[in-house]
Amino acid sequence: MSESRMLRLGAFMRPISIHTAAWRYPGGTPDANFNWPLIKRLTQKLEHGKFDAFFMADHLAVPNMPTDALKRSATVTSFAPMTLLPALAAVTERIGLIATMSTTYNAPYHVARLFASLDHLSGGRAAWNIVTSTNPYEALNFGLKEHLEHDERYRRAREFYDVVTGLWDSWADDAFIRDVDSGVYSDPAKLHVLDHQGKYFSARGPLNVARPVQGWPVIVQAGQSDAGRQLAGETAEMVFSGVSDIATAQRVYADIKARAQAVGRNPDHIVIMPGAFVVVGDTAAEARAKKTRLDSLVHPDSGLGTLSVQLGVDASKFDLDGPLPDDLPPTNASHTSRQKLVDMARNDKLTVRQLAQYVGGAFGTLEMIGTAAMIADQMQAWLESRACDGFNVMFPYLPGGLDDFVDQVVPELQRRGLFRRDYEGTTLREHLGLPRPANRFF
Amino acid sequence: MSESRMLRLGAFMRPISIHTAAWRYPGGTPDANFNWPLIKRLTQKLEHGKFDAFFMADHLAVPNMPTDALKRSATVTSFAPMTLLPALAAVTERIGLIATMSTTYNAPYHVARLFASLDHLSGGRAAWNIVTSTNPYEALNFGLKEHLEHDERYRRAREFYDVVTGLWDSWADDAFIRDVDSGVYSDPAKLHVLDHQGKYFSARGPLNVARPVQGWPVIVQAGQSDAGRQLAGETAEMVFSGVSDIATAQRVYADIKARAQAVGRNPDHIVIMPGAFVVVGDTAAEARAKKTRLDSLVHPDSGLGTLSVQLGVDASKFDLDGPLPDDLPPTNASHTSRQKLVDMARNDKLTVRQLAQYVGGAFGTLEMIGTAAMIADQMQAWLESRACDGFNVMFPYLPGGLDDFVDQVVPELQRRGLFRRDYEGTTLREHLGLPRPANRFF
Numbered sequence: 001m002s003e004s005r006m007l008r009l010g011a012f013m014r015p016i017s018i019h020t021a022a023w024r025y026p027g028g029t030p031d032a033n034f035n036w037p038l039i040k041r042l043t044q045k046l047e048h049g050k051f052d053a054f055f056m057a058d059h060l061a062v063p064n065m066p067t068d069a070l071k072r073s074a075t076v077t078s079f080a081p082m083t084l085l086p087a088l089a090a091v092t093e094r095i096g097l098i099a100t101m102s103t104t105y106n107a108p109y110h111v112a113r114l115f116a117s118l119d120h121l122s123g124g125r126a127a128w129n130i131v132t133s134t135n136p137y138e139a140l141n142f143g144l145k146e147h148l149e150h151d152e153r154y155r156r157a158r159e160f161y162d163v164v165t166g167l168w169d170s171w172a173d174d175a176f177i178r179d180v181d182s183g184v185y186s187d188p189a190k191l192h193v194l195d196h197q198g199k200y201f202s203a204r205g206p207l208n209v210a211r212p213v214q215g216w217p218v219i220v221q222a223g224q225s226d227a228g229r230q231l232a233g234e235t236a237e238m239v240f241s242g243v244s245d246i247a248t249a250q251r252v253y254a255d256i257k258a259r260a261q262a263v264g265r266n267p268d269h270i271v272i273m274p275g276a277f278v279v280v281g282d283t284a285a286e287a288r289a290k291k292t293r294l295d296s297l298v299h300p301d302s303g304l305g306t307l308s309v310q311l312g313v314d315a316s317k318f319d320l321d322g323p324l325p326d327d328l329p330p331t332n333a334s335h336t337s338r339q340k341l342v343d344m345a346r347n348d349k350l351t352v353r354q355l356a357q358y359v360g361g362a363f364g365t366l367e368m369i370g371t372a373a374m375i376a377d378q379m380q381a382w383l384e385s386r387a388c389d390g391f392n393v394m395f396p397y398l399p400g401g402l403d404d405f406v407d408q409v410v411p412e413l414q415r416r417g418l419f420r421r422d423y424e425g426t427t428l429r430e431h432l433g434l435p436r437p438a439n440r441f442f
Numbered sequence: 443m444s445e446s447r448m449l450r451l452g453a454f455m456r457p458i459s460i461h462t463a464a465w466r467y468p469g470g471t472p473d474a475n476f477n478w479p480l481i482k483r484l485t486q487k488l489e490h491g492k493f494d495a496f497f498m499a500d501h502l503a504v505p506n507m508p509t510d511a512l513k514r515s516a517t518v519t520s521f522a523p524m525t526l527l528p529a530l531a532a533v534t535e536r537i538g539l540i541a542t543m544s545t546t547y548n549a550p551y552h553v554a555r556l557f558a559s560l561d562h563l564s565g566g567r568a569a570w571n572i573v574t575s576t577n578p579y580e581a582l583n584f585g586l587k588e589h590l591e592h593d594e595r596y597r598r599a600r601e602f603y604d605v606v607t608g609l610w611d612s613w614a615d616d617a618f619i620r621d622v623d624s625g626v627y628s629d630p631a632k633l634h635v636l637d638h639q640g641k642y643f644s645a646r647g648p649l650n651v652a653r654p655v656q657g658w659p660v661i662v663q664a665g666q667s668d669a670g671r672q673l674a675g676e677t678a679e680m681v682f683s684g685v686s687d688i689a690t691a692q693r694v695y696a697d698i699k700a701r702a703q704a705v706g707r708n709p710d711h712i713v714i715m716p717g718a719f720v721v722v723g724d725t726a727a728e729a730r731a732k733k734t735r736l737d738s739l740v741h742p743d744s745g746l747g748t749l750s751v752q753l754g755v756d757a758s759k760f761d762l763d764g765p766l767p768d769d770l771p772p773t774n775a776s777h778t779s780r781q782k783l784v785d786m787a788r789n790d791k792l793t794v795r796q797l798a799q800y801v802g803g804a805f806g807t808l809e810m811i812g813t814a815a816m817i818a819d820q821m822q823a824w825l826e827s828r829a830c831d832g833f834n835v836m837f838p839y840l841p842g843g844l845d846d847f848v849d850q851v852v853p854e855l856q857r858r859g860l861f862r863r864d865y866e867g868t869t870l871r872e873h874l875g876l877p878r879p880a881n882r883f884f
Binding site for chain 2: 021023024030031034036040059060061062067070071072073074076077078079080082083084085086087088089090091105106107109110113114117118120121137140141142143171176178180183184185186187188191201202203204205206207208209210297299302
């Protein structure tokens with residue numbers, strides 16, 4: 001079966017590059033985060049490259065960075081996913097549109113409604129990336145004194161998902177008759193009032209949007225902790241995994257698919273797509289030189305900021321030339337990202353400064369740096385060894401890094417029969433090989 | 443000065459016609475509420491007609507109609523304003539985009555962010571229609587047992603406005619330096635942390651969106667009660683007023699402008715635009731015949747549904763051929779709409795059935811039915827007698843009713859020098875003659 005498996009490709013956008021120094025790179029676009037004409041062009045280019053989806057991360061706060069890092073960040077302000085993605089839907093035809101929305105600081109009715117509306121607007125291309133939020137400053141923007149405890153956030157997320165999917169099923173697919181002669185618009189027997197009363201939420205329903213084109217927008221998850229993987233196994237249809245070596249990736253892949261199977265799901269109906277930071281060059285040396293150039297443009301202060309966010313503690317107070325202290329205070333930030341950094345600092349004997357520079361550049365994610373053929377080799381190896389079903393590609397700078405990928409790597413993958421030459425269907429579910437969910441009430 | 447005043451024109455959309463029977467009208471579009479290509483074309487047509495804005499109403503629930511009315515409603519499901527308007531921004535250049543968002547069932551941080559993002563995306567064309575929500579079913583969708591009391595909703599709305607506008611001022615207009623050489627993206631001295639702690643909300647800020655293109659998106663209000671008009675006088679820059687005769691309109695106009703002046707505002711910086719249901723014909727008789735035809739397509743059950751919503755009580759339980767009972771139970775629905783219906787039923791000696799048919803057709807709003815010249819006469823008379831600064835036009839059916847207005851009434855208004863022949867500026871503030879607000883912190 002592995003011969004016939006095809007790669008899935010998402011473009012992981014912020015909406016601009018994930019790399020801190022992208023805006024400073026020669027030929028980069030300093031104002032990309034509010035540059036609608038550029039983002040429109042880039043998304044149309046991704047569609048030209050037959051990408052499965054444009055994937056937009058999100059935060060509900062200016063991150064809790066020290067001022068010295070904040071002033072160097074190009075991404076502390078940007079479009080909101082839920083205004084950018086409808087606009088992109090209007091100027092594209094096929095590419096999927098994944099928006100992040102938090103289950104911690106939203107009401108299920110709003111989330112159900114916005115994604116259903118986006119799915120109608122885009123003709124079935126919407127996906128919801130469920131996050132529980134990790135930044136403590138987000139709580140302060142929404143009237144809470146502190147961030148919810150980690151496992152509590154996941155229990156809340158699970159109920160949130162139940163409410164949202166229940167609301168999507170408010171109307172049968174054939175509820176709308178629109179009989180001009182009789183004047184009957186909808187069939188009352190095909191309308192379900194959810195009347196959810198749970199631990200965290202109550203919501204009567206029905207949703208004031210017809211059932212989405214895809215039945216449900218695609219469910220995406222990126223949580224890496226035990227609770228996150230379990231939620232993914234139970235609910236996700238696409239998983240963004242943060243793995244950087246093939247052995248770990250295989251383990252995570254098998255684990256999530258097993259969790260899906262354990263709750264009675266078909267493991268083929270959950271596609272696992274690690275984030276991959278990709279730098280393309282005409283030669284391996286040129287690609288490596290681009291990456292070195294890019295990292296050299298990261299100011300040490302920026303790395304300290306990101307490091308502080310990921311550790312959940314102000315790292316600028318540590319001795320920069322000493323090791324990471326062993327006695328980090330407890331945090332409600334993402335446990336997995338933090339532990340990975342702690343392990344890396346210990347194993348590679350990094351100083352806080354070195355750790356900051358590493359984090360400022362690469363975010364500890366999988367990197368693919370080389371020629372189009374080398375990158376295709378690496379992607380093929382991961383796919384064929386069941387370390388993944390595809391990748392969420394991150395571009396080093398814009399527009400060049402994205403253009404290089406679409407112009408060079410995509411054709412190479414197509415030549416090898418690993419990636420589509422054209423879209424087979426019109427919906428994101430069709431691109432990803434996912435079934436359309438039945439309506440639980442009809 | 444009245445000679446030089448120009449009409450402002452908004453298109454009040456649901457996103458489809460406000461008339462219950464619009465979808466049944468010959469040549470109408472039964473599926474208009476989820477027909478993106480049609481809505482796109484209609485909005486482009488409005489822009490061709492130099493309309494100031496596309497104005498989208500909203501509800502956060504399937505309304506509490508009896509089933510017999512619900513099954514006849516074409517608008518109980520539709521796009522969400524905050525997904526439709528960004529999409530429209532992407533396919534238009536100049537027309538303003540007014541989205542309704544409730545202060546009762548949203549968090550200020552989300553609202554500030556979505557409108558700021560839409561304003562950037564559209565190049566300064568966003569407006570926020572502040573509503574406090576009137577439908578009791580909305581409460582049930584958001585975890586509340588009952589709707590908030592009327593005046594409490596308005597106190598909450600006022601604080602909500604303070605938080606939202608404060609968040610829009612988080613960044614100075616020139617906060618973003620983007621100095622590639624030094625690697626400094628923003629000036630920390632030009633970032634303000636709001637740290638709002640109030641009766642209803644606490645929100646730290648700063649907003650994670652740069653200051654909107656317009657400084658603040660335009661503030662719109664439609665509340666007609668005393669509390670509603672006071673909020674409008676204090677905060678609104680455009681008022682959608684629900685008046686149907688010129689004398690009342692003049693009184694409301696003077697009252698709202700006086701309230702604005704009393705709090706130190708320039709009364710020219712609040713434009714008052716009644717809703718106007720307009721039916722255009724080649725002759726007066728043809729226009730009247732269109733309206734009669736349209737009303738004849740309203741099923742009595744539909745009128746009863748709308749009447750029930752507006753009275754806040756199930757009107758189908760009343761004797762249809764008797765008068766409206768004097769002892770209506772208390773309600774938290776809009777007080778003004780309800781009283782208007784009660785007065786009309788008493789003054790015109792209408793049965794419940796007759797009231798239902800009236801409501802089902804015209805919604806008790808200002809009607810203009812006639813030739814383009816007659817409609818222009820009426821609009822001119824209202825403008826020149828200071829009954830309004832313009833109108834929020836409602837079309838009887840789509841696309842015909844809208845096309846007729848743009849093709850026939852707009853040119854007549856232009857010939858008379860009452861309406862622009864082209865946009866003078868690029869932002870909605872410029873269209874409406876409103877100043878760009880200074881940043882309160884910088």
